[in-house]
Amino acid sequence: MPKVGILMGSRSDLDVMREASKILDDFEVSHEMKVISAHRTPERARDYSLTAEKRGLQVIIAGAGAAAHLAGFLAAHTILPIIGVPLDGSPLKGFDALLSTVQMPGGVPVASMAIGKAGARNAALFAVQILSRGDADLVAKLNLYKQQMRAEIEAMEI
Amino acid sequence: MPKVGILMGSRSDLDVMREASKILDDFEVSHEMKVISAHRTPERARDYSLTAEKRGLQVIIAGAGAAAHLAGFLAAHTILPIIGVPLDGSPLKGFDALLSTVQMPGGVPVASMAIGKAGARNAALFAVQILSRGDADLVAKLNLYKQQMRAEIEAMEI
Amino acid sequence: MPKVGILMGSRSDLDVMREASKILDDFEVSHEMKVISAHRTPERARDYSLTAEKRGLQVIIAGAGAAAHLAGFLAAHTILPIIGVPLDGSPLKGFDALLSTVQMPGGVPVASMAIGKAGARNAALFAVQILSRGDADLVAKLNLYKQQMRAEIEAMEI
Amino acid sequence: MPKVGILMGSRSDLDVMREASKILDDFEVSHEMKVISAHRTPERARDYSLTAEKRGLQVIIAGAGAAAHLAGFLAAHTILPIIGVPLDGSPLKGFDALLSTVQMPGGVPVASMAIGKAGARNAALFAVQILSRGDADLVAKLNLYKQQMRAEIEAMEI
Amino acid sequence: MPKVGILMGSRSDLDVMREASKILDDFEVSHEMKVISAHRTPERARDYSLTAEKRGLQVIIAGAGAAAHLAGFLAAHTILPIIGVPLDGSPLKGFDALLSTVQMPGGVPVASMAIGKAGARNAALFAVQILSRGDADLVAKLNLYKQQMRAEIEAMEI
Amino acid sequence: MPKVGILMGSRSDLDVMREASKILDDFEVSHEMKVISAHRTPERARDYSLTAEKRGLQVIIAGAGAAAHLAGFLAAHTILPIIGVPLDGSPLKGFDALLSTVQMPGGVPVASMAIGKAGARNAALFAVQILSRGDADLVAKLNLYKQQMRAEIEAMEI
Amino acid sequence: MPKVGILMGSRSDLDVMREASKILDDFEVSHEMKVISAHRTPERARDYSLTAEKRGLQVIIAGAGAAAHLAGFLAAHTILPIIGVPLDGSPLKGFDALLSTVQMPGGVPVASMAIGKAGARNAALFAVQILSRGDADLVAKLNLYKQQMRAEIEAMEI
Amino acid sequence: MPKVGILMGSRSDLDVMREASKILDDFEVSHEMKVISAHRTPERARDYSLTAEKRGLQVIIAGAGAAAHLAGFLAAHTILPIIGVPLDGSPLKGFDALLSTVQMPGGVPVASMAIGKAGARNAALFAVQILSRGDADLVAKLNLYKQQMRAEIEAMEI
Secondary structure, eight states, X not given: OOSEEEEESSGGGHHHHHHHHHHHHHTTOOEEEEEOOTTTSHHHHHHHHHHHTTTTOOEEEEEEESSOOXXXXXXXXXXXXXXXXXXXXXXXXXXXXXXXXXXXXXXXXXXXXXSSHHXXXXXXXXXXXXXXXXXXXXXXXXXXXXXXXHHHHHTOOO | OOSEEEEESSGGGHHHHHHHHHHHHHTTOOEEEEEOOTTTSHHHHHHHHHHHTTTTOOXXXXXXXXXXXXXXXXXHHOSSOEEEEEXXXXXXXXXXXXXHHHXXXXXXXXXXXXXXXXXXXXXXXXXXXXXXXXXXXXXXXXXXHHHHHHHHHHTOOO | OOSXXXXXXXXXXXXXXXXXXXXXXXXXXXXXXXXXXXXXXXHHHHHHHHHHTTTTOOEEEEEEESSOOHXXXXXXXXXXXXXXXXXXXXXXXXXXXXXXXXXXXXXXXXXXXXXXXXXXXXXXXXXXXXXXXXXXXXXXXXXXXXHHHHHHHHTOOO | XXXXXXXXXXXXXXXXXXXXXXXXXXXXXXXXXXXXXXXXXXXXXXXXXXXXXXXXXXXXXXXXXXXXXXXXXXXHHOSSOEEEEEEOOSTTTTHHHHHHHXXXXXXXXXXXXXXXXXXXXXXXXXXXXXXXXXXXXXXHHXXXXXXXXXXXXXXXXX | OOSEEEEESSGGGHHHHHHHHHHHHHTTOOEEEEEOOTTTSHHHHHHHHHHHTTTTOOEEEEEEESSOOHHHHHHHHOSSOEEEXXXXXXXXXXXXXXXXXXXXXXXXXXXXXXXXXXXXXXXXXXXXXXXXXXXHHHHHHHHHHHHHHXXXXXXXXX | OXXXXXXXXXXXXXXXXXXXXXXXXXXXXXXXXXXXXXXXXXXXXXXXXXXXXXXXXXXXXXXXXXXXXXXXXXXXXXXSOEEEEXXXXXXXXXXXXXXXXXXXXXTSOOEEOOSXXXXXXXXXXXXXXXXXXXXXXXXXXXXXXXXXXXXXHHTOOO | OOXXXXXXXXXXXXXXXXXXXXXXXXXXXXXXXXXXXXXXXXXXXHHHHHHHTTTTXXXXXXXXXXXXXXXXXXXXXXXXXXXXXXXXXXXXXXXXXXXXXXXXXXXXXXXEOOSSHHHHHHHHHHHHHHHHTTOHHHHHHXXXXXXXXXXXXXXXXX | OOSEEEEESSGGGHHHHHHHHHHHHHTTOOXXXXXXXXXXXXXXXXXXXXXXXXXXOXXXXXXXXXXXXXXXXXXXXXXXXXXXXXXXXXXXXXXXXXXXXXXXOTTSOOEEXXXXXXXXXXXXXXXXXXXXXXXXXXXXXXXXXXXHHHHHHHTOOO
16 A cells, blocks of 8 residues: 555656656655646546545655646645645746645645656655654665765765 | 626635626626635535536636636536636735646636736626627627727826 | 637747647637737738627637737727637747736736647637537537546556 | 827826826927727727828837737837837736837837836937937937936935 | 744744744644744754754744745755745745745755745644644544635635 | 947857848848947947947947846947847846846836847837938838738738 | 945935945945946946046945846946845836846856845945955954854844 | 865756856966755755865855755855855756845845856856955956956957
C-alpha cells in the first residue's frame, strides 16, 4: 500500500514528476504515480482524494501547469497534506501555474514547491520530511541525504 | 427557473458580483446568486454544476479571487458555458486570479472577463449575448444597450 | 453559411488558429477562417463585424498577438459573442496579448481564452457550447467529447 | 481650427488628461478635448480619425486605461502621429494599459508615453516637439521650457 | 514543550502571523512564537534550527517579507518540515517574498503558502495536517474544521 | 544632411535597428546610423544630441536593451523628438528595456515603440509621420504604404 | 569636504533619501544631499559626476523613480562606486525604477539596493562598508551597528 | 591572500561567474572562486563569511539563481561589502533571483547587479571600484578601462 501518491495533470508532465519518484525510491518510500486531471477527469480526482486517507496514503504530490488546479482540487476533498508542483507548461513559463498553486484561500492549504524539476524533487523530500515525523529511520536517511549533498558540493573544485 | 447562475467563492465578493446581477435584471434575464466555493464547498460546487443543465441553467458566471479555481471547477463538470470573473482579493491585485481563471488547459474552456467590476458587468452582458443566440428580444435589447452606451458617451462634454 | 468566424491578425497565426478550425470540423460546425487585422485592415474588420450577424454568424473567434486589439475591435461593432485568443507573438510571450484581450472595459465583453494553442482549441469548444444552447445534437457531441477526453486520460498508464 | 486633439476613453480620465491640455495652453497650441471610446463609440472614433487630417489636426493624443485600444484604433485609420497615454484605471495599475498601448504591430505606430499624469504631460510636450519641426517659435518656447525646468530644480535646496 | 515554532523576521509581522497562532490554539497544538531574522539575527536563526529537532519541535512556520530568506535559511539547517509564509511588506506587495520563499533549489524544500493572512492561516493548518499523520485526534479535528467551514459557507444567503 | 538619426547602444543591436533604416530607405528619408551608448560613450551621446538640431536632424530614433537609457539621455539634451525602441537583450526579454524607455518623468518625453523589430519598424514610420507634417510628398507615401499593407493582408487566403 | 554624495531626482524623494543621510550621520560620515536629475538637469548631473572624484567624494548614492536613470548616468561619467536606490514613484510601485537601475550593461556597474526606504538605509550602510575598507574606526562602528541591530531584535518578546 | 572572493551556489554557475574572474585578472586583483551554497552548505557559507575579514578579503561577490539567498546570507554574517549577481537559472529567467537578491531588509545591504553575465562582469568592476578607494593604481586602471571601452564603441562603424 503506497504512502505517497504522485499525480500529474497530463502524461507530458511525467518527465518532470519522475524526479519526485526517484527521490522516493532513494528513500525507499512506497508510492504510486498516476495521471489525473482536475479539469479533464474531475470524478477520478475526487475519488482519489476522497479515498486516499482510507487507502493508507499519507501525502499527495500534485504537479500541474498553466491554471494548475490539481493540488487545490485535492486539498478541497481531503485532510491529507497536499504538496503542489507548478509546472512550466505554457508560454508564461510556469508563472501562471505557480500563482494558481500557491495562492490558496484560507482554510484549504496547499504546500507549493518551486516551478519544475527542482520543485518535483523538493516535493518528494518534503513528503519524506512529513513521513519522518513518525519514523526515526527516515530521519536518519534525511540527515544522510543532507550530509551527502553537502559533501558533494564541498568536493567541487574550480 | 433561472437561466443564469452567478456564483462567488465568498460572501465578500458580493459587492462586485452584484454588478452582474444588476445587468441581468436590466435585461430581464432570470438568474440566481449563490456563495459556492470550489475549495471550501467542493461537493456543493460539484452538485451545482452536475445538475445545472437539467435544472434549466444556460450559462454560469463564477467570480473568485487569488487561486481562482471556481470557474475551472465548474467547467470540469458541465458542458454549459462558464464565464469566469477574476477578483481583486489578494495582495497581487487580481493578477493571480486572472491567470488562474484564464490559463485553462485545452478541452475545458472558461471564458475569462476582466478583473473586478468591469469583468462582472461584462460577464452578465456576455451571458445575455449567449442567450440572445436564440432570442430576438435579447438581440434587440443588446442593440439598445449598445446605442444607449454610445449616446451616453457622446453626450459627455468637456 | 458559416456559423462561426475564425479571424486572425496575421497569416503567421494560422498554425495556432487552425487548432480552432479542427475542433469545429470535429463537431461539424460550419465556419470560415480569415486574416483580418484590427490595425492593418480596420475597414475590413469593421465590415466583417457590422455584417456578421446578418450573414448568419453566431460567434466570432479572434486570435491576435502583442497589443491584441482584434477581439475588442469586433466586440465594439457587434452584439455577437466574441471569443479572444491571445497569441504568443512578441518577446513578452503572449502576456501582452492576454492583458490586451481580457482587460476590456465594462459594456463591451470579450471572452478571453488561454494564450496559444490551448486557447485556440478552447475558443472553438466554447463556441460549440454557445451554439449548443439551442442544439441538442451539439449537447450530445459535447458530452461525448468530455467522455472521450476523460477516457483518454484514464487509459494513460505510467 | 485645433492642431492637437486630446481624446480620452472615459470622462473619468479627464483629471489626468487635463495635464496635457494645460501644457498645450502654456505653449499656446490650439487643441480640443473629447471623450471618445474605441470600444463604446467606435464609429465616432473612426470618424474622428478619418477626418482628422482634413480638419487640420496635426497630432492626436489618446489616453485610455485597461485594454487601452484607443490610440491603436486611431493609428489604424490615419497617418497622423498618434501619441498614447496609458492610464492607471484598473487593479493592474496601468500595466495592462501600457502593454495594450505600446506593443503595436509593425506598420501601425503609436508613440507611448509613461502611465498617468507624467505621461499626459509628456504627450503634450511631444506633440509640441512634433509641431516645432516647422515652427521656430515653438522651438524657442521648448528651449525656454527646458531652461525653466532646469532652473526650477537647480533652485531646490535641501 | 511546543510542537510548532512560528518565527517571523520582524515584530511588525506579528499581526499577520498571529493568524497562525490562533489556528494552532483552536487545534490545541502547543507552539511558540518568536521574532528571529535570517539577516539580522542569523546566529539565533541557526541555533533555533539546529536545536529544533532535539527540543521536540515537529514543524516550523516562518513568515517574512521582501527578500524573504527566513524559511530557506531554516530549511538549510534542519530536516524538519519548514513552511514559509511570504508577507506583503514592500512596495512589490509580497510578490518578492513569494519568489524568495518558493523558488528553493532542489535538495532543500520549503513549503510555501499564499501571501499574507490567508497564507499564515494555511501554514498552521498544514502544520496540523503534518502532525495529524500520527495523531487520530487531530484527524478528527481537521475533519470537523472542514465540515464547519463548509457549513459556514452553505449558510450564507444572498 | 540626414534628417533622421538611428542610434543604438551596441553593434549587436544592428540586426534589429536595420529594420528602421530599411523603412526610411523605402520612404527616401535621409538618415544615418551610429553606435552610441549612453553608458559607455556618454560624451559622444551628449555631443550628438546637443548638436543634432543644428546639424539639421529632425528626429532621433534610439534602440537599447536592458536598463535602456539611451533615448532618455538624448531627450534630456535636445528638444528634438526622440523615439525609443526597447530591445530584447537580457534574460528579461525586453521587459526591462520597455520600462526604462517608456516611464520617463514629466518634462522629458520619449516616444516608446514596441519591443524589438516591430518597434524598430514603427519608430521609422513614426519618424516619417513627424516629417510628413511639413511634407505633402511624405503624406502621399504614408497613405500609399497604408494602402499596400492593407492590400497585402487582404490578398492572404487561407 | 563630504565623502558621500546623496543625489535624488526630485525634491519629493527627500523623505525617502533622508533615511540615507540619517545613517551617515549616525556613522559620522560627512556627506551632502542634492536634487539633481539625469533628465531635467543633465549638465549638472554630468558636472557633478565628472568633478566628484577630484572634490574628494568616495561614493555616490542616487535615488530615482520610474525610468530611474540617475545612478546609471552618474556611473557613465565616473569611476567612483555608484549606489542606486529605486524609488516607488509611479503607478508601477518602483518596479520600473528597480529594472531601470539594476539592469546595467556590462562595463558600467551600478550597485542596486531595494526599493524605497529600506534601500535608502542600505545604500548608506553600503557606502560605509566601502569607506570602511580603509578605516578601522568604521569597521568598529559597523560591527557595533550589527550588534545593536541583533540585540534589538533579540529583545523583542511576543 | 586574495582580496576578492567569488562564490557561486552551484558548479553550473561557473560559466557565468568566470566573467567576474576574468575582469579581476585583467585588473590584476587577487581573488578566489568557490562553490558555496547558502542552502546546501550553510555551515561552509557561514564559516566563509565569518572568517572573510580576518583572512584579508575586502569584497565578496556571490552569484546565485532562483531563490538566490547566497549574497544575503553572507551579508548577514560579515560587514564586508557583498555584491550579488542574480543568475538566470530557473524558468522565471532570473527574475526570481533578482528579487531575492535585491530586496534586502534595512540593515543588511547587498549590492545587486544585473541578471547574468553583464551582472557578473559588473560585480567584478564594482569590486575594483571599491578597492580603488585606497589604491591609485586601480583608479588609473579603471580610467583606462573606461577609455578603452569608449574607444572600442567609437571605432564601430555601420
